[in-house]
Amino acid sequence: MTKQINVDVNAMICPHFDSVLYDHSLNKVLKGGRGSTKSSVISLQLVMDFLKDSNANVLVLRKVANTIELSVYEQIKWAIYMLHVDSFFEFKKSPYRIVDKRNGTAFYFSGVDDPQKLKSMIIAKGYVRYLWFEELAEFDSWQEVDTVRASFTRKNLPPGAHVVTYYSYNPPKNPYDWINEWVASRQTMPGWFVDHSTYKDVTLPNILSQDYLDEINTVKSNDFDYYRWMYLGDVVGLGTNIYNAELFHPLKAIPEDDDLVELYTGQDSGQQVSATTELNIGLTRKGKVILLNTYYYDPVGKAVKKAPSDIAKDLHDTEQRWRDQWGRGFYKQSADSATSDFALDHEMYKQFNQRYHHVAKTEKTKMIDNVQNLLATGRVYYLDIPENQIFIEQHRDYRWDEKTVHSDNPKVVKENDHTCDAFQYFVLDNLRDLGLKY
Incomplete structure (x- = not known):
C-alpha cells in the first residue's frame, strides 16, 4: 500500500518563490540577502522533485568539503523532516549521503576542492537529475562551476527528463567580483531564471523570529551600508576605508x-x-x-x-x-x-x-x-x-x-x-x- 503524506507546503514556501519554482528554466539562480529563506526553498523543492522520480539522484555541492555537514547536509535533512518523509531515508556521513531505502537513489554531497575528480563520479542507481551549487560566490570562477555542471548536464536522460541546476548565494560587496558580472549576463539568457529575494519577502508567519528581525534592525541602525549588503543583498561596493x-x-x-x-x-x-x-x-x-x-x-x-x-x-x-x-x-x-x-x-x-x-x-x-x-x-x-x-x-x-x-x-x-x-x-x-x- 502506498503511504499517503499530507503536508501543507504553501505554509513553508513564501509566495515570492512561486515564479521561480513554476518556471521551466533548467538553470535557476537564487540570490539575495541573508534570511530570505532561499536555501530552505531549494531544499524543499529538491526533496519533493526527488520523490517524484524513482531513478533521480541529487548532487549538492559546496566549494569546500568540510563545510558540508553543518550546511547543505543538515539543510536537506531539515527539508526531509519538514515534509515528514524521513522514514524513507537512511542518513550517512562517511561519505555524506542521504539514501532512499526503497530504491537506492540518493542525495549526494561533495566539495569542489578538485573539480576534475567529480567528472569521473559514478552513480550506482539511476542518474543525476538535480544539481545544487550552494554559496556560489565561494567558487573561484564560473569555469570551475561549469566544469562540474557540464559533467552531468551532457548525459542523456530518459525522454522528458532534464537536469535542473540550482545556484544560490549572497552577492559579494565588490561589483567587480566575477559572480556579480556573471549573473548580469544570465538575466536575459535563454534557459536561465534569476531571482533576487530578501527577508522582506518572507511574508508567511512563524518563519523569521522577532529576535532575528530585531537583530536586523540593530544592524540597520548601526551601519546602513552593511545592512544593505547583508540583508538586502545589494552590491554596495568596497569604498576606500574598510571599517566605520x-x-x-x-x-x-x-x-x-x-x-x-x-x-x-x-x-x-x-x-x-x-x-x-x-x-x-x-x-x-x-x-x-x-x-x-x-x-x-x-x-x-x-x-x-x-x-x-x-x-x-x-x-x-x-x-x-x-x-x-x-x-x-x-x-x-x-x-x-x-x-x-x-x-x-x-x-x-x-x-x-x-x-x-x-x-x-x-x-x-x-x-x-x-x-x-x-x-x-x-x-x-x-x-x-x-x-x-x-x-x-x-x-x-x-x-x-x-x-x-x-x-x-x-x-x-x-x-x-x-x-x-x-x-x-x-x-x-x-x-x-x-x-x-x-
Whole structure:
C-alpha cells in the first residue's frame, strides 16, 4: 500500500518563490540577502522533485568539503523532516549521503576542492537529475562551476527528463567580483531564471523570529551600508576605508551593570622588520566585546632590535600582568597560522611551554566581513587608555588599495595594519562565541 503524506507546503514556501519554482528554466539562480529563506526553498523543492522520480539522484555541492555537514547536509535533512518523509531515508556521513531505502537513489554531497575528480563520479542507481551549487560566490570562477555542471548536464536522460541546476548565494560587496558580472549576463539568457529575494519577502508567519528581525534592525541602525549588503543583498561596493570607525565605542571602564565572563587574545607577530602585537579582549555577560589591553612592539627605526627571545619574555610578562589585572586566565589565545613557523613561536614554547591556537586564515575579504558583521551588531568597545590608541588609529586608517579596488581581487594597504590582522584572527577563531556562527 502506498503511504499517503499530507503536508501543507504553501505554509513553508513564501509566495515570492512561486515564479521561480513554476518556471521551466533548467538553470535557476537564487540570490539575495541573508534570511530570505532561499536555501530552505531549494531544499524543499529538491526533496519533493526527488520523490517524484524513482531513478533521480541529487548532487549538492559546496566549494569546500568540510563545510558540508553543518550546511547543505543538515539543510536537506531539515527539508526531509519538514515534509515528514524521513522514514524513507537512511542518513550517512562517511561519505555524506542521504539514501532512499526503497530504491537506492540518493542525495549526494561533495566539495569542489578538485573539480576534475567529480567528472569521473559514478552513480550506482539511476542518474543525476538535480544539481545544487550552494554559496556560489565561494567558487573561484564560473569555469570551475561549469566544469562540474557540464559533467552531468551532457548525459542523456530518459525522454522528458532534464537536469535542473540550482545556484544560490549572497552577492559579494565588490561589483567587480566575477559572480556579480556573471549573473548580469544570465538575466536575459535563454534557459536561465534569476531571482533576487530578501527577508522582506518572507511574508508567511512563524518563519523569521522577532529576535532575528530585531537583530536586523540593530544592524540597520548601526551601519546602513552593511545592512544593505547583508540583508538586502545589494552590491554596495568596497569604498576606500574598510571599517566605520564610529562603531568602535570608547569606554572609561567596564560598565557597572555588566561583567567579564571570558578573556581572549589575538596576536599578529612579525619578524625583525615587522611589528608584533597582541590584543587582550574581554567578552561580557551582555555580549559586549571589549579591547582591554594592547601589546605593540615595532622594530622599525630601532638601531638595536629585540630578538624573538626578548619578545617572547615581553609577551609572557605582559600576559601575566593582564591575568593579574582582570583576575582570570585566557579562554583562547589566537594567532596567525603562519606564526607556527616563526622563531617567536618556538621561543614561547622553549621558554614557557606555551602554544597559541593557530588560526587557519581564509580570504582577506572574508575575514574583514567577519569583523564588519561584529561591528554592525553595535557590541564592539575599547578601553580608552593610551596603550589601546594604536588599535583605534590603525582601524581608523585601514583601507583598500585604490589600485585594486576596481578588480575582482581587492587588496588592503599593508601598512600599519598589525592590530587589524590580530583582531581579524581573534574574530575568525571565535565566531561561535561571538554569536556570528551557529
